[in-house]
Amino acid sequence: DAELFEREAVDAFDRVAKKDLGELKEVLVFHDGGGWGSGWLLDKVEIEHVLTGRTYEAEVKAYVYGSKEKGVKAALKVTRAGADPREMKKIADAAAAEAAHLEKLKLGDDGGDGGDAGTQAE
Numbered sequence: 001d002a003e004l005f006e007r008e009a010v011d012a013f014d015r016v017a018k019k020d021l022g023e024l025k026e027v028l029v030f031h032d033g034g035g036w037g038s039g040w041l042l043d044k045v046e047i048e049h050v051l052t053g054r055t056y057e058a059e060v061k062a063y064v065y066g067s068k069e070k071g072v073k074a075a076l077k078v079t080r081a082g083a084d085p086r087e088m089k090k091i092a093d094a095a096a097a098e099a100a101h102l103e104k105l106k107l108g109d110d111g112g113d114g115g116d117a118g119t120q121a122e
Helices: 085-106
Strands: 026-029 040-048 055-064 072-075 077-080
Touching (some): 026 040
Antiparallel strands (some): 026 072, 040 055
Protein backbone atom coordinates (compact mmCIF):
# COMPACT_ATOMS: atom_id res chain seq x y z
CA ASP A 1 0.00 0.00 0.00
CA ALA A 2 1.53 3.26 -1.15
CA GLU A 3 0.97 6.40 0.86
CA LEU A 4 -1.05 9.18 -0.73
CA PHE A 5 0.71 12.28 -2.03
CA GLU A 6 4.18 10.78 -2.05
CA ARG A 7 6.86 12.21 -4.35
CA GLU A 8 6.44 11.08 -8.00
CA ALA A 9 3.12 9.36 -7.18
CA VAL A 10 -0.11 9.36 -9.16
CA ASP A 11 -3.09 9.46 -6.82
CA ALA A 12 -6.60 8.68 -8.09
CA PHE A 13 -9.90 9.33 -6.31
CA ASP A 14 -13.48 8.39 -7.14
CA ARG A 15 -16.09 11.00 -6.29
CA VAL A 16 -19.79 11.05 -7.07
CA ALA A 17 -21.62 14.34 -7.48
CA LYS A 18 -25.15 14.43 -6.07
CA LYS A 19 -26.31 16.48 -9.05
CA ASP A 20 -25.23 17.08 -12.62
CA LEU A 21 -22.36 19.58 -12.61
CA GLY A 22 -22.85 20.55 -16.25
CA GLU A 23 -19.88 21.54 -18.38
CA LEU A 24 -16.78 21.90 -16.18
CA LYS A 25 -14.68 25.04 -16.66
CA GLU A 26 -12.23 25.10 -13.74
CA VAL A 27 -11.16 23.14 -10.70
CA LEU A 28 -10.11 24.31 -7.22
CA VAL A 29 -7.67 22.01 -5.43
CA PHE A 30 -6.94 22.40 -1.71
CA HIS A 31 -6.45 20.28 1.41
CA ASP A 32 -6.80 20.55 5.19
CA GLY A 33 -3.21 21.68 5.77
CA GLY A 34 -2.61 18.98 8.35
CA GLY A 35 0.90 17.81 9.12
CA TRP A 36 4.32 19.36 8.96
CA GLY A 37 5.37 20.42 5.47
CA SER A 38 1.96 19.53 4.07
CA GLY A 39 2.28 21.52 0.83
CA TRP A 40 2.65 19.39 -2.27
CA LEU A 41 3.40 20.01 -5.93
CA LEU A 42 0.46 19.28 -8.20
CA ASP A 43 1.42 18.56 -11.78
CA LYS A 44 -2.00 18.10 -13.35
CA VAL A 45 -5.63 17.21 -12.69
CA GLU A 46 -7.64 14.84 -14.85
CA ILE A 47 -11.40 14.44 -14.39
CA GLU A 48 -13.45 11.77 -16.15
CA HIS A 49 -17.24 11.60 -16.27
CA VAL A 50 -17.57 7.83 -16.12
CA LEU A 51 -21.04 7.66 -17.68
CA THR A 52 -20.27 9.79 -20.72
CA GLY A 53 -16.53 9.15 -21.10
CA ARG A 54 -15.91 12.91 -21.30
CA THR A 55 -12.47 13.80 -19.89
CA TYR A 56 -11.16 17.16 -18.69
CA GLU A 57 -7.57 18.04 -17.90
CA ALA A 58 -5.73 20.95 -16.31
CA GLU A 59 -1.97 21.44 -16.30
CA VAL A 60 -1.26 22.93 -12.86
CA LYS A 61 2.44 22.73 -11.93
CA ALA A 62 1.94 24.63 -8.66
CA TYR A 63 2.21 23.96 -4.93
CA VAL A 64 -1.02 23.28 -3.08
CA TYR A 65 -1.25 24.39 0.53
CA GLY A 66 -4.01 24.02 3.13
CA SER A 67 -7.42 25.75 3.10
CA LYS A 68 -9.70 26.85 0.27
CA GLU A 69 -8.22 30.33 0.36
CA LYS A 70 -4.75 28.92 -0.35
CA GLY A 71 -6.01 26.44 -2.95
CA VAL A 72 -4.96 26.37 -6.58
CA LYS A 73 -7.48 27.19 -9.34
CA ALA A 74 -6.87 25.79 -12.80
CA ALA A 75 -8.78 26.08 -16.08
CA LEU A 76 -9.99 22.78 -17.49
CA LYS A 77 -9.98 21.77 -21.14
CA VAL A 78 -11.81 18.86 -22.72
CA THR A 79 -9.34 16.17 -23.77
CA ARG A 80 -11.88 13.51 -24.82
CA ALA A 81 -15.35 14.52 -25.92
CA GLY A 82 -17.24 11.36 -24.97
CA ALA A 83 -21.02 11.37 -25.19
CA ASP A 84 -23.01 14.58 -24.88
CA PRO A 85 -24.52 14.66 -21.35
CA ARG A 86 -27.85 15.96 -22.75
CA GLU A 87 -28.04 12.99 -25.13
CA MET A 88 -27.21 10.64 -22.26
CA LYS A 89 -30.18 12.05 -20.29
CA LYS A 90 -32.50 11.46 -23.25
CA ILE A 91 -31.24 7.88 -23.55
CA ALA A 92 -31.64 7.29 -19.80
CA ASP A 93 -35.18 8.73 -19.83
CA ALA A 94 -36.14 6.53 -22.79
CA ALA A 95 -34.66 3.46 -21.09
CA ALA A 96 -36.59 4.22 -17.88
CA ALA A 97 -39.84 4.56 -19.82
CA GLU A 98 -39.18 1.28 -21.64
CA ALA A 99 -38.40 -0.46 -18.34
CA ALA A 100 -41.66 0.82 -16.83
CA HIS A 101 -43.58 -0.39 -19.92
CA LEU A 102 -41.95 -3.84 -19.74
CA GLU A 103 -42.77 -4.09 -16.04
CA LYS A 104 -46.45 -3.38 -16.84
CA LEU A 105 -46.40 -6.09 -19.53
CA LYS A 106 -44.85 -8.52 -17.08
CA LEU A 107 -47.63 -7.82 -14.58
CA GLY A 108 -50.31 -8.16 -17.26
CA ASP A 109 -51.25 -4.48 -17.02
CA ASP A 110 -50.54 -3.39 -20.59
CA GLY A 111 -53.97 -1.89 -21.16
CA GLY A 112 -54.52 -4.31 -24.03
CA ASP A 113 -56.62 -7.41 -24.52
CA GLY A 114 -54.37 -9.69 -22.49
CA GLY A 115 -52.73 -11.14 -25.63
CA ASP A 116 -49.12 -12.18 -25.89
CA ALA A 117 -46.48 -9.47 -26.04
CA GLY A 118 -43.78 -9.82 -28.66
CA THR A 119 -40.94 -8.04 -30.37
CA GLN A 120 -40.12 -7.50 -33.99
CA ALA A 121 -36.75 -6.66 -35.50
CA GLU A 122 -36.74 -4.14 -38.32
